[in-house]
Amino acid sequence: MKIIPLITGTHVTKQTPFGVLLPGHTGSVTLLEHDEQHILVDTGGRGMFHPLKIALKEHALDPSDITMIILTHLHLDHAYNVSRFPNARLFAWMHEWRDGETMRIKNIDGFRLLDTITLLQTPGHAEEHLSVVVEGDDNSTTVIAGDAVNEEYLLTGLIQSFVYDEALYRKSADRILRVADTVIPGHGRIFSPA
């Protein structure tokens, strides 16, 4: 699986449970490519569809080429543009989903979505939050972690973003740091826990 960061998430100092609606404030967007699969992990915030389209074009892709979207969680700085990829199947963790075709997975944790993509339940920042574990072409493990962990937590142990449940946040964050060679966080730069 080829892992291509398309958009770097801007830093968050304040976030509401409903996400941040400022134009240009965004979570990261990552493209995963394998054979005919073009997968996006998260879709960015308000005002980010245009930059995202340009980033896709650099990889000779159009929004209609995206085959699957995985949302780490439903805050709008990560999910704002989700409806703009007409051919993408959507994977997200929700207790309830009324519209669209639903694939029900009883236990998301450890669910193997593709050969090289596994989902982890990583609640804490949000009640329903998943992280995407990707085996890269070089056999290293990259975790696309949304808002489940960031570099500040690794360096200081402090939680600097909104949390739904602090104990759960720490449990999820520590778990990601244990398995990841590389972490692509929702906000801030890509880092290596080792």
Ligand SMILES: [Zn+2]
């Ligand atoms: Zn975020």
Ligand SMILES: [Zn+2]
């Ligand atoms: Zn969030």
